[in-house]
Structure formats: C-alpha cells, structure tokens
Amino acid sequence: MLARDLLPKDIVAELDRYVVGQRAAKRAVAIALRNRWRRQKIPAELRDEVLPKNIIMIGPTGVGKTEIARRLARLAGAPFVKVEASKYTEVGYVGRDVDSMVRDLVEAAVKLVKEEEMEKLRARAREAAEEKVLDALGHAAAPTGRDRARAQLRAGTLDDDVVEVEVAEKGGGMFSMPAGPGMEDMAQGLGEMLQSLGSHPLMSAFGGGARKRKRRLEVKEALRILSEEEAASLVDMERVAREAVDRAQNAGIIFIDEIDKIASREAGVGPDVSRGGVQRDLLPIVEGSNVATKYGVVKTDHVLFIAAGAFHVSKVSDLIPEMQGRFPIRVELEPLTRADLARILREPRNSLTRQYTALLATEGVDLVFQDDAIEEIARIAEEVNQRTENIGARRLYAVMERLLDEISFDAADLAGRRLVIDAALVRERLQGIAADEDLSRYIL
8 A cells, every 4th residue: 555665764764854853753653654564464354453553743833743744645655634623613513523534535535546547547648639639730631741740749849839629617616505514514415416417418418517618729738738638537536436445544644733722621611612522523533433425435443643733731631531542652842943943944855945046046046055044044043933932943934035035026137146145144134133022023
C-alpha cells in the first residue's frame, strides 16, 4: 500500500528536508508509518487485529505539527485530510458532524487514485486529443497531409494556431443546501440522485448530463483541455472508487488540529456541552466504526488519526478517558529558538529564502541572502514572538514580507540587478518596527 517501503530512519531523513528539529514527533510518525508496512506482511488472521497507534502532538502554533503530518502522507502516497476539531458540533446542533471528516478522506482518496489512473492513461488520451485537434484543423482527408500535420503538432509549430473544438462545460452548482442537522447526508443523497438521473436516457434527451459547447482555442490550450477530458473519460470510476475506499480504510490519515479546543469534561452549559458531545461523537470514529459515503461504507478501524493542539489552557487529561486511551502516543514539540528560526530560513527545500529568490528571479532580479542577514531576521522574529504572541515559524512570513516589500513592488524596474540582503539592510528596514511593541503587534 505504501508508495515506498521506507525505514523509520529514512522517513525521519525525508521529513528533515522540510521540517527543522522536532525529533521526537518525527520518530513517532515514522514508527506509525512503518507499522503500516509491517501490518501488510503479517498473516491475514492477525492483520485485522493490529490497530494503528494514534498520536497526539502537543506544542505551540507554528512549530511544525501540521507540516509533519502532511509530509508523512505524501511520503506514504496516502489520502490525507486536515480538519479542525473546533469546526465540528454535537449531533443535533447546527454545524458539521464528525462523520464528514471520513467522507472528506474518501474524497481525497478518490482524487488521489483518479490522478494516478489518469497519469497511466496520459499517452492514450494525448493521442485521442491530437486526433480531435487534427480534425478541427481540417487534416482528416489525406493520410499524408494528416501525418505531416501530426508531426508539426508534436513539434509545437502549430501551438499558436486557433481551432474550434467541442469541450465540456464547466458546471457550477445549481443551488446549495443550508447547514443544519442531517443536511450533509441529505445533500449527499440528493447529489447522488441527480447524478443518476443525469445519466438516464430521458434526461439525456432533455439535455441532461455533461453538456458540451464549441470554443475557439489556441492549439496548445485545446490539446491540454482535450487530453484532460479524454484521460478522465478513459478512467474506470467504479474501480477507482473501490481502490479509493480500500486506500482510505487501510492507509488514510486524518489530522485533527485544535483538539485542545474540545478538551472539556466539566458538566456545564453552553459551549462545554457541545465540546463534550463532539468528543463522544468522535470517539466511535477513532475507535473504529462504519461510515456511509457515496462510494460505499468505509471502516475507520485502520485509519491513522494524528491529533494536535497547543494545550495552553486545557490539558490532554481534560479529554474524556476513552478518547485519551485512543491516542496512546503523545509527543511534545519544542518551541522554536533563534537557531531553529535561522535553520528554517536556510535548510528546508521549500525555505522562504529559496521561495523569494525564485519569485524575484522571474523578473530578472538576482536576490542573495547573506548569512548575517538570516541571523538578523531570525533574531527579530524571535524578539517579536517573545513580546507579542508566539506564532513560531509563521512569524518569519510577516518579517520577510515586510523586509522585501519595496523590492517586490519595484521588481520590474530592477531587472538585471543583483541585490544583496545583509544584516545592515535588515536592521534598517525592520529595527524601528520591531522595537516598537505596538507597531510590531499589528505589522509583524
């Protein structure tokens, strides 16, 4: 089921490329992922008895909790959804019910499997799209002329020509259902009914189903759109649905953020009632139950749940005991130091310095960050975090945006220049704001 059979140390090494520090959390998720591979290798009679060891990550915002879970899912080639516990309400209240997170997981699995299938069919779909474009270009009659045109098409010499082709209309929803108890299930059932009616011969006679219209497009764009349509039409959606349900059940990962917001066992009124109710509704999903989706019934017994929260006000022990028992692995993530913030700017493959360098390179600006500049940016971010709200690495986004504001605005006029960002420039642009607590509170 896994995309690659990675050892725990390999998983940690891959996560290190994107997330700085947090060794304990990386080890925990690496073991959980490896156990899924191990489960596939054991005898069938014991396989169903091996349940995933769900994880709670405890730590302040911006230290890497979500990124660790998201990168883990990508490594595994597994369907992944991130949900916020505070968005759910107890059954009977207005809002989303907890079953919807499983339906979201299956939708993510369908999208993942469908994309994989379309990739396998890409060559066939491209050939079919080429035939349609050649027909539109008027090269259908003479085989020799058609072969020559096909060669030109593949060489890209016809990319700027305009053709009229028939493409599917982008359908928008005719109406939306209001939120309320049971409305999601009702909307799902109504959607399935309309979908089945759309394929009925009588509905087709009245223009039901996917409609097409003629559009004038450049050859390059027409090939792209028609290739996508052809690939989608070649996919066996019944098989995709079966594979998606299986993958969601056995490899799915649900990341529940802000679980501390529903951690309350006190008897009371108002929000406390709903918080406890959400925990009780969530418990069967985490323990293992059957959830009806439009692709079939999904068992949640082997879905891996990773929960996260800052737990500044509440504690993990404030969760109901049954919920605590379903998250046996607890890891505490460390607050980020100045050294961590500097490493975050330097080391990850998707670091902010690399992102801004690449963005400005598109306008011909050669942006260079010196080491002393990175250290100064980290120092300012740490100081602002200490004086105001500590939002971890997310503070770097605000600091970098403020630092490069003028350069980003005038980039088109700076084409061909090499701009060096050093510590002196960082202090010049940010020191006044960083030193003023009121300003930094609202600007950084």
